[in-house]
């Protein structure tokens with residue numbers, strides 16, 4: 001499903017043309033990385049995607065009720081604590097105080113906020129303030145999530161947690177777009193990479209995200225449990241393990257395989273996203 005589309009979009013600041021004739025479609029489940037040199041217009045594209053900026057020419061169509069945006073610079077609300085700020089943002093998004101509090105604490109815990117959720121935000125370090133900005137964007141699961149250099153300032157643990165959170169958000173059906181300068185982070189996170197160069201957008205790489213299912217025969221079905229995984233139409237690779245079998249499928253087609261497994265008496269040990277090389 002298409003979540004947002006830029007069609008022949010141009011953007012000028014005064015007489016300077018920053019973007020020229022940009023076409024970009026973003027579908028549910030995609031993780032798009034926008035790359036390019038400093039000043040090439042990446043943040044401008046992100047602001048157009050969420051509607052914070054209007055195109056000078058062309059059109060933007062959006063099909064998302066909940067849109068979340070993490071800017072590259074987070075203006076923290078000085079006197080509020082992280083917990084109070086997130087409760088407030090949750091209520092603005094229509095969540096109950098209880099839900100907003102629970103979800104905030106869960107996200108801050110996953111991102112390992114240090115310094116305390118009740119500390120005034122002006123006392124938080126840059127990385128911890130960034131964690132609050134990320135939690136804000138994920139409070140109410142978005143259909144469109146747009147992040148401007150979201151890894152900036154994060155420590156190693158939060159770095160991988162953010163990758164997991166973005167992948168989960170895409171798996172839940174959101175379209176995710178981000179900018180990032182590290183090739184390694186882009187490679188390990190994005191399903192598609194587009195580069196901006198002199199105002200033009202080009203697709204660099206399209207990846208198919210893969211899911212690995214680790215299955216074990218349950219109960220009485222100890223010998224193969226009636227499914228020939230090698231012949232399953234969606235399965236790309238099968239490996240036998242001591243406990244059962246590991247199968248690799250394109251993400252998005254693994255639900256049907258999971259159902260087949262469960263219907264034939266297999267137990268699901270793990271479901272894991274795998275990034276292709």
Ligand SMILES: Nc1ncnc2c1ncn2[C@@H]1O[C@H](COP(=O)(O)OP(=O)(O)OP(=O)(O)O)[C@@H](O)[C@H]1O
Pocket residue numbers: 013018036037038039040041042043044045
């Ligand atoms: N409000 C504005 N008014 C005038 N020029 C602007 C404005 N916003 C951005 N620009 C210019 O547009 C160009 C693209 O900026 P943008 O922030 O989109 O680049 P970027 O690719 O995100 O850069 P970086 O990698 O440094 O974050 C830059 O030359 C910038 O100076």
